[in-house]
Amino acid sequence: MSLPSIRRYLAPLLLGSLLLLGFHNAAARDLAAEPADMVEVEIATVGVAGPGGPPVVLLREPGAQAVIPIFIGPNEAGAILRGLSGDRTPRPMTHELLGSVLEGIDATLERVYVDAIVDNTFLGMLELRLEGRDDPVRIDSRPSDAIALALYAGASIHVAPQVLEAARQIEYEGLEDQAVVALGITVTPVSDDLREALGLPDQEGVLVSDASGPALDAGLSPGALLLEVNGEVPSTPMQFLELVRDTPPGEEAQLRYWQEGEEHELELSTDVPSPRPAPRQRPEAPAIRT
Template sequence: MEIEMKIRGLMVDPTNNAPIVILKDVKGDSVLPIWVGLYEANAIALEVEKATTPRPLTHDLLKNMINGLNASVQRVVVSELRNDTFYAVIWLEQNGESVTVDARPSDALALALRSDCPIFVDEEVLRAAKVLPNPADQATSEELRRWLEGLNDEDLGRYKM
């Protein structure tokens, strides 16, 4: 089963300064942090803030190409968590047929924002993301999860990239 999520915000991990995209369940309290690269976080931040650039960036180009091929992005799904790596699928529709494309979650999320399409996370991914293989990391991870779940709008603004 897939759970619809929204991008709740972008922030910087206070422990290692890595960018994090925060996804939040539309109908519940589930929160999924996904650590992403700096360039991908910037692409997401630009679209969240509706900033314009003088020339199309990579995700703008991708959207333009999809539209130019008479296709549309229907949804993106964070579909798998394997070896501590998230995987995503972009669902496209072209001429009445569905096509799926493998993608990094950061790219899928940046494209979803530009295409104004829903974002989903597979329920198994949410379950797996809450379990850490190394018990020594459990406390740190659980503390981070509680901290992320407790963030309000002011906090997200304070840690904004």
């Protein structure tokens, strides 16, 4: 089958996948805020809205400001946690499938927006770039689906100021022992087995399971033990996130970490790093699996 034929075959599948995820017609509504006014955020982790409450995705604002909770469904929470930790199911789940479909028809998911709250419901939008079209295509979406897809596709996430303000009022709790991302660094708890397998020192800290952007460029790599953030020891992944948030405004986060037998220091901007697609398969590093 030729490539054009494959694309013609995949186009209806894309439409069906969009309907399956609950997306509406692309022309169903306009963005409720100007893209230039929205704030780019970083997916940090998944939590719950109060004790026993519904799941929320926690989004970190740039400049070490607030962490914003957005309500999501249990399926999307699971997809986001799998994406953050690098886990993959034997067969593609819905968001992975849709990402593959977009690639198959030369469509790129560039941005997702969380642009409004109407009747206590968050509204979202996908922004696709299609080959041969100058203008992007925007598709109405549930934010939970859009954010999960953004993680797999490496799209940036932008939130309207009015949504940020409203979401700050939502109380949330982090989940224990789950991967957390900040500054492009993914951290997980470090167990005794991992400490022994990786030859880590007998010091408190959290395990770096992935790094991207400036952190990776500076030499931080999976398997490192993150010892300090701004002079404080992160004993849990959520504490790592809180310490990053406590970085004084206008200053860089100061990190100290152990890697390959040596301690290193690193300064990182608290801006949101450029997103990248989640890996299709978990990296071949069984020693750092949690």
